[in-house]
Amino acid sequence: MPLRALIDGVEIIAPLLDDAAWEALRRRVADERLPVVLPCCDVEGYLRRSKSGTRHFAHKQKSNCFAKGETLEHLRAKAEIVLACREAGYSASTEVAADNWRADVLATRGNVRIAFEVQWSFLRLDEALRRQRRYSRDSVRGCWFFRRPPKPLQRDGSGAGLLEARHDLPLFHLFASADDSFLVALNEQVYPLRDFVVALLRGEVRFCAMARANTADTLRATFFELACPRCARRCHAYYVDPTQVAGCGLRFQPDSDWYSTDFAFHPALLAAFERYQTSGSGARLHLCGLQRDSSGQVVAFACPYCRAVFDRGVMEMALYGARRFWDDPFAEAFEAVIQRKTALQGAAPHWCYPADGRFCCNNP
Ligand SMILES: [Zn+2]
Numbered sequence: 001m002p003l004r005a006l007i008d009g010v011e012i013i014a015p016l017l018d019d020a021a022w023e024a025l026r027r028r029v030a031d032e033r034l035p036v037v038l039p040c041c042d043v044e045g046y047l048r049r050s051k052s053g054t055r056h057f058a059h060k061q062k063s064n065c066f067a068k069g070e071t072l073e074h075l076r077a078k079a080e081i082v083l084a085c086r087e088a089g090y091s092a093s094t095e096v097a098a099d100n101w102r103a104d105v106l107a108t109r110g111n112v113r114i115a116f117e118v119q120w121s122f123l124r125l126d127e128a129l130r131r132q133r134r135y136s137r138d139s140v141r142g143c144w145f146f147r148r149p150p151k152p153l154q155r156d157g158s159g160a161g162l163l164e165a166r167h168d169l170p171l172f173h174l175f176a177s178a179d180d181s182f183l184v185a186l187n188e189q190v191y192p193l194r195d196f197v198v199a200l201l202r203g204e205v206r207f208c209a210m211a212r213a214n215t216a217d218t219l220r221a222t223f224f225e226l227a228c229p230r231c232a233r234r235c236h237a238y239y240v241d242p243t244q245v246a247g248c249g250l251r252f253q254p255d256s257d258w259y260s261t262d263f264a265f266h267p268a269l270l271a272a273f274e275r276y277q278t279s280g281s282g283a284r285l286h287l288c289g290l291q292r293d294s295s296g297q298v299v300a301f302a303c304p305y306c307r308a309v310f311d312r313g314v315m316e317m318a319l320y321g322a323r324r325f326w327d328d329p330f331a332e333a334f335e336a337v338i339q340r341k342t343a344l345q346g347a348a349p350h351w352c353y354p355a356d357g358r359f360c361c362n363n364p
């Protein structure tokens with residue numbers, strides 16, 4: 001269903017008119033018998049309003065027009081994008097067709113052209129990439145909103161907005177919420193479609209290959225049981241979830257190592273461990289000892305009975321068997337706030353949309 005028509009030779013984009021202007025136009029078209037031409041397929045059309053009130057145009061005759069089969073959701077999403085373009089200072093046109101591509105909405109400012117595609121039905125990734133290349137051959141930047149993002153981009157166990165990000169294909173997860181508005185999910189947060197498109201056009205969303213955490217962070221240490229490889233007695237060590245949250249909300253694994261001074265044996269964490277012990281919280285646990293090097297630095301957990309040092313291999317084996325514990329909210333755990341001079345980083349390609357404008361990929 002098109003949003004654009006030529007009426008008496010003037011281009012009209014339906015969502016840019018308010019109700020009064022739309023009614024006035026409808027009367028003029030009827031009174032003066034003005035021709036309404038739909039540029040999507042060059043046939044005659046008329047003004048219409050959907051049940052939900054969205055102003056749009058409709059084809060008068062039968063036609064095979066690409067814009068005809070579009071759903072009401074598609075129509076409403078296009079209208080939202082048009083309004084966002086105007087808000088961001090771009091002019092917008094809809095159902096724009098060139099030789100090798102057509103765009104649901106084309107935003108233009110100076111010689112910058114950005115095509116928005118709303119993909120309400122299924123589309124394969126290779127087909128999206130093929131269309132993207134056609135846009136780029138004409139110096140148009142393509143941006144995609146998928147209701148059902150292509151399988152290859154969906155990450156394992158992914159929740160909302162956890163798509164694999166590709167620099168060559170800005171593609172975001174769109175869905176309709178219960179109140180019929182549209183939301184874009186990104187990095188486990190949701191944004192109204194209109195706000196998100198405004199942010200895109202204002203350059204507030206950027207591709208970053210790295211993620212960067214805050215310098216202050218709360219780490220959670222969860223206890224798990226392991227058997228000493230020397231004396232076979234059991235004790236409890238703790239595991240620190242290395243997952244960090246970037247300024248933009250993205251959760252990622254930093255390049256550093258959980259079993260290192262960065263995490264498990266960070267002074268703040270060791271102090272919290274000591275508080276945990278003296279508070280009596282761990283009374284029902286058999287806590288592992290700590291192994292220190294000659295300078296007094298903690299370097300490993302150790303058996304509290306035979307003093308065997310648990311090396312990396314022992315820890316990894318024990319953790320492998322204890323995986324389910326981290327998700328258990330009732331598992332014995334303690335927390336510590338850690339301040340770092342430099343923020344932890346990790347390789348994590350993503351579309352970065354930080355609330356404070358500090359992109360992960362900018363230098364600190
Ligand atoms: Zn048409």
Ligand SMILES: [Zn+2]
Nearest residue numbers: 228231303306
């Ligand atoms: Zn032992």
Ligand SMILES: [Zn+2]
Nearest residue numbers: 246248352360
């Ligand atoms: Zn980011």
